[in-house]
Amino acid sequence: MCPLLVGWHVNSFAFDASLKGIIDVRAFHVASDDAKSYLAGDYGKYRYDSGSGIALGQLGAHIDLELNSKWSASVVANAFANKGNSAIGITEGYINYKGLPSSNGWRVKSKIGVFYPTISFENVATAWSTPYTLTSSSLNNWVGEELRNTGVNLSLEKLGKFSGSKHSFSADVSLFQNNDPAGAMLAWHGWTIGSRQTLLHEKLIVQDFPAREGKLKFQAAESDPFLELDNRFGLHLSANWKYDNKLKFNIGFYDNFAEEGLVENGQYTWTTEFFHSALKYRFTKEWEVIAQVMAGNTYMTSPYKERVVDNDFDNAFIMLRHFWSVHHIAARFEHFNVDDLDGLWGDNNDEQGNAFSLAYRYKLSKQSFILTEFNYIDSHRPSRWYLNQAIDKKETQYQIGYRYYFKH
Structure with a gap:
């Protein structure tokens, strides 16, 4: 990275500014029985509508x-563009504190602002992109769609290298707000696979189903995932273990502690909690496995404290990576569920599915890559019947893209 010295001083103090980013352009073809994307308010499982096209996958x-x-201080901005769905805006912005390690390796770090919860082992590259594939798993695609912490994060690290150990540990706690409606889209369109992060100013189209003419008639046509309704703080706890450069493990718990029964301009509080865990293990020089699991519950209640929508959910994936010379292959296997626990007529959120992705990446230079990817989803979702679509559906997607990572 080449630091650029900002040309102004206050009391002889200089700020160093740096910029890094990603340019991702791609061509795609989606086969999904003419269904439109979940982003358009339909039940298509991919970011793009059925058919072919060219897109700005990400400009971050x-x-x-x-x-x-x-x-x-950090600010992350993203732009996405394809026919029918284009936007530009901020995805993260925070002040970062990183203390100097003590003589025995203890260090304190903190963030204040808007940031992603520490969940994903996939989305580890610039602007929360994934370097391994063109799409995120359904688990992390939901994180990018509905989860963002607005608050403070405090992390305590024990760096093993200061004591001659290959083991390092850390513990994180975050207190956050502005995530009261999180869980609505997981209920109403289910798990999806894509590469589209929700911008902080965006709202998401709610799918059409009969209960929106009855019990849910006051629900807004668009969900605002980053909204504060109850002035309560949510909690995210996370613990991490790293062994040498071979093994990384994470376990955590998230609860937005949303107050039941609040609604404002058609936006309801959703009480959402889940456990999550992740593992990354490099078992040879050229082979690595990444796995993540998540399980939890999300529900919303009426102003009369009647539990209207209530869903358990779980998701797991495993990705096998093989890399040599300028080549990289990633194979990802996923299984996901939503279990509808309520009896609300016209709002069946049950879902079961499996997905498979195979991606190949060719390194043109240190900063530029060609990627191709195949995605396959086989899912059972009764709510498709509301739009006269098949309940059981197999959907495929083909993509080829070019990525360039820049630093200044």
Whole structure:
């Protein structure tokens, strides 16, 4: 990275600014019985509608402003563009504190602002992109769609190298707001596979189903996932273990502690909680496995504290990576469920499905890559019947893309 010195000083203090980003363009073909994407308010499982096209997969920029050796500020912006769905805006923005390690390896870190919860082992590259494939798993695609922490994160690390150990540990706690409606889209369109992060200003189209003419008639046509309705703080706890450069493990618990029965302009509170865990293990020089699991519950109640929509959910995937020379292959297997626990007529959120993705990446240079990918989803979702679609559906997607990572 080449730091750029910002040309202004206050009391002889200089700010160092740096910029890194991603440019991702791609061609795609989706076979889904003429269904439109979940982003368009239909039940298609992919980011794009059925058919073929060219898209700006992602234009992302991460700007860092280094205030001193411990404090910095970051802003992450993203743009996405394809026919019928284009937008530009902010996805994260926070002040970052990273203390200097003590002589025995203890260090304190913190974030204040808007940031992703520490869940994904896939989306680890610039602007929350995944370097392994063109799409995120359904588990992490939901994280990118409905989850963002607005608050403070505190992390305590024990770095093993200071004591000659190959083991490092950390524990994170986040207190956050602005996530009261999170869970609505998981209920109403289910698990999806894509590469589209929700921008902080965006609202998401709610699918059409009969209960929206009855019990849910006051629900807004669009869900606002980053909204605060009850002035309560949610909690996210996470613990991490790293062994050498071979093994990384994470386990965590998320609860937005949303107050039941609140509604404002058609936006309801959804009480959402889940456990999650992730593993990354490099078992040879050229082979690595990444796995994640998640299980939890999300529900919303009427102003009379009647539980109207109530769903358990779970998701798991395993990805096998093989890389050599300029080549990289990733195979990802997924299984997902939503169990509808309520008896609301016209709003069946049951879902079961499996997905498979196979991606190949060719390295043109240190910063540029060609990627191809095949996705397959086989899912059972009764709510498709509301739009006269098949309850059981097999959907495929083919993509070829070019990615360029830049730094200044």
